[in-house]
Amino acid sequence: MTRASEKYFPYGLLSPALLLFIGLLFIPLVLTVILSFYSFNSMSGIIPTFTTHNYKAIFTDPYYIGIFGRTGGMALLVTLLCLLFGIPETIILSRMKSPWRGLCLVLILGPLLVSVVVRTLGWSILMGREGLINDFLVFTGLADSPVRMLYTMTGVVIALVHVLIPFMIISIWASLRKLDPWVENAAQSLGGSSFVVYRRIVIPQLLPGILSGSIIVFALSASAFATPALIGGRRLKVVATAAYDEFLSSLNWPLGAAIALLLLIANLAVIMGANKLIERKYKHIFH
Amino acid sequence: MSYLQIAGLGKDYGALTVVDSIDISIEKGEFISLLGPSGCGKTTTLQMVAGFATPSRGSIVLDGEDITREPPERRDIGVVFQSYALFPHMTVSQNISFGLEMRGLGTRERSQRIKDALELVQLPGLSARYPAELSGGQRQRVAIARALAIQPRLLLLDEPMSNLDAKLREEMHIELRAIQQKLGITTILVTHDQAEAMTMSDRVALLHAGRLEQICQPYEAYENPRTLFASTFLGKANIIRGKVLSTTNTTVDILSEDIRLTAQFNGVEPRTDQAIAFIRPEKIRIGTEPSDGHKLHGTIANVVFLGSNWLYEIDTSLGKFKVVRQNDVNPGTRLDDRVSLSWNEADLQLVHAE
Numbered sequence: 337m338t339r340a341s342e343k344y345f346p347y348g349l350l351s352p353a354l355l356l357f358i359g360l361l362f363i364p365l366v367l368t369v370i371l372s373f374y375s376f377n378s379m380s381g382i383i384p385t386f387t388t389h390n391y392k393a394i395f396t397d398p399y400y401i402g403i404f405g406r407t408g409g410m411a412l413l414v415t416l417l418c419l420l421f422g423i424p425e426t427i428i429l430s431r432m433k434s435p436w437r438g439l440c441l442v443l444i445l446g447p448l449l450v451s452v453v454v455r456t457l458g459w460s461i462l463m464g465r466e467g468l469i470n471d472f473l474v475f476t477g478l479a480d481s482p483v484r485m486l487y488t489m490t491g492v493v494i495a496l497v498h499v500l501i502p503f504m505i506i507s508i509w510a511s512l513r514k515l516d517p518w519v520e521n522a523a524q525s526l527g528g529s530s531f532v533v534y535r536r537i538v539i540p541q542l543l544p545g546i547l548s549g550s551i552i553v554f555a556l557s558a559s560a561f562a563t564p565a566l567i568g569g570r571r572l573k574v575v576a577t578a579a580y581d582e583f584l585s586s587l588n589w590p591l592g593a594a595i596a597l598l599l600l601i602a603n604l605a606v607i608m609g610a611n612k613l614i615e616r617k618y619k620h621i622f623h
Numbered sequence: 624m625s626y627l628q629i630a631g632l633g634k635d636y637g638a639l640t641v642v643d644s645i646d647i648s649i650e651k652g653e654f655i656s657l658l659g660p661s662g663c664g665k666t667t668t669l670q671m672v673a674g675f676a677t678p679s680r681g682s683i684v685l686d687g688e689d690i691t692r693e694p695p696e697r698r699d700i701g702v703v704f705q706s707y708a709l710f711p712h713m714t715v716s717q718n719i720s721f722g723l724e725m726r727g728l729g730t731r732e733r734s735q736r737i738k739d740a741l742e743l744v745q746l747p748g749l750s751a752r753y754p755a756e757l758s759g760g761q762r763q764r765v766a767i768a769r770a771l772a773i774q775p776r777l778l779l780l781d782e783p784m785s786n787l788d789a790k791l792r793e794e795m796h797i798e799l800r801a802i803q804q805k806l807g808i809t810t811i812l813v814t815h816d817q818a819e820a821m822t823m824s825d826r827v828a829l830l831h832a833g834r835l836e837q838i839c840q841p842y843e844a845y846e847n848p849r850t851l852f853a854s855t856f857l858g859k860a861n862i863i864r865g866k867v868l869s870t871t872n873t874t875v876d877i878l879s880e881d882i883r884l885t886a887q888f889n890g891v892e893p894r895t896d897q898a899i900a901f902i903r904p905e906k907i908r909i910g911t912e913p914s915d916g917h918k919l920h921g922t923i924a925n926v927v928f929l930g931s932n933w934l935y936e937i938d939t940s941l942g943k944f945k946v947v948r949q950n951d952v953n954p955g956t957r958l959d960d961r962v963s964l965s966w967n968e969a970d971l972q973l974v975h976a977e
Contacts, residue, residue, distance in 0.1 A: 525673055528721070
């Protein structure tokens with residue numbers, strides 16, 4: 337092989353994947369960016385101009401600001417709940433003996449094999465007025481009348497936590513597997529009780545996994561579409577469903593594109609900010 | 624009563640007996656090595672003393688207090704682990720500080736103890752570093768400082784040198800021994816390295832298959848091993864198996880391949896008509912001509928130059944013999960030379976098969 341062909345050979349190998357990304361990600365993204373600067377008129381439809389009107393509308397209209405705020409709050413709440421359940425769950429999982437650990441891991445990760453839509457519909461059956469949860473609450477007397485869960489934030493958050501918690505667990509699990517089990521023994525021999533050992537020795541070492549799990553869960557719940565659409569319905573809008581409605585109901589594609597892009601930018605900012613934090617804070621601890 | 628008394632200590636994992644029954648008494652300030660090959664139960668024994676493993680039987684009494692069932696955090700025992708087990712998310716001084724905080728010491732007392740501990744292991748000035756920023760040798764020093772800073776009643780060392788290179792290891796042997804003597808702290812070292820056990824400890828406890836084979840001073844252990852395992856594990860040994868011909872009060876004559884040899888009892892009496900005797904390679908003299916008092920003839924099968932010594936392998940009618948000769952003069956021997964081997968009668972000693 338000549339020098340030149342040797343040099344370009346890796347690019348040749350890369351080209352199928354590169355073409356795929358350019359064709360399916362880069363070009364549509366550029367088109368969306370262009371579209372977001374077009375203007376829209378209900379009489380004449382989309383007009384190819386260059387205007388920041390769409391962005392101005394989003395930033396000034398309390399309706400859209402409310403949607404963005406709600407989405408951020410929801411993503412934050414889902415992330416916190418995933419942490420609250422995910423950390424103990426992972427630690428318990430790691431303490432389990434051989435057959436049970438595998439079984440429970442499959443049980444936790446199993447839902448990932450089922451489509452989000454199917455899982456969400458399952459939740460809406462459970463949460464309905466005549467659903468299992470309400471039947472149980474009324475039957476045991478814990479509630480006088482059926483509790484409203486469908487079309488509420490509570491319902492959306494519960495379903496999203498269920499959908500996204502496996503990502504948190506996988507991520508913490510990966511961190512946990514890397515721990516030196518003797519470190520816990522060392523802390524005990526120095527006089528640390530089990531609680532102190534967890535709080536000061538184990539959990540801090542899991543922080544990289546906890547943070548990356550949080551990033552994944554936050555990003556996925558902020559951009560979640562199916563669950564908020566099916567359980568939250570048309571009225572409890574989040575950014576993803578709002579963009580969808582602009583495209584398909586109002587047919588205001590430029591505004592929809594601007595909403596979608598702002599979601600992308602906000603998500604990227606959160607992810608990159610958190611990543612920077614992890615890198616700066618844990619640079620000298622983990623190679 | 625001894626400072627630390629381990630009595631009838633044993634550990635089973637299901638049907639597998641890892642430690643059978645071990646009795647050791649350790650005096651205050653003593654340095655004891657638990658020496659044995661991997662799987663002999665030495666690490667399990669140490670874990671039971673530290674409290675990380677629950678004994679299946681027996682008891683551990685430290686300074687008059689029965690700690691057999693006490694959780695590790697209440698034993699007040701410092702442990703240095705093979706992997707050092709430093710807290711990766713804490714700096715050196717935070718690592719050392721942890722045990723002191725658990726003891727409720729104030730800031731002033733803590734920083735003084737951290738400073739003292741780091742000076743003791745000759746690591747001042749590294750207190751703000753994280754473990755990942757230290758070399759292997761430095762990490763080990765931090766682990767030692769962390770274990771000593773709490774001023775424990777007992778120091779346990781679990782193969783602490785096995786991750787160091789040979790030269791550093793030898794330096795640490797001497798340094799750790801000096802620290803131990805300076806503080807007068809009772810110490811148990813677990814190791815599979817017989818040189819490490821011999822250079823550092825007051826007494827060596829030789830473990831084999833979950834049992835204590837022998838516990839005595841290093842010199843005694845090397846010179847007078849009781850069992851075949853002890854003789855071969857602690858240094859090199861030439862083994863002779865033969866039939867017992869006759870016995871006196873202190874010696875036994877054995878016949879092996881038509882060669883009659885006299886071996887010393889040294890506390891080991893022959894139990895059957897079969898006997899096993901051993902002799903250290905450095906106790907054998909090698910001669911080029913048959914001389915009076917020689918015991919064996921042979922030919923040189925191999926010569927290895929080890930710097931301060933020559934290691935010979937001699938083919939004899941009793942099998943291959945290892946002979947070590949000090950490098951005081953170039954011996955000028957060649958392969959296949961015929962040589963005669965001789966030794967002082969006291970150096971061929973009887974050992975038990977197990």
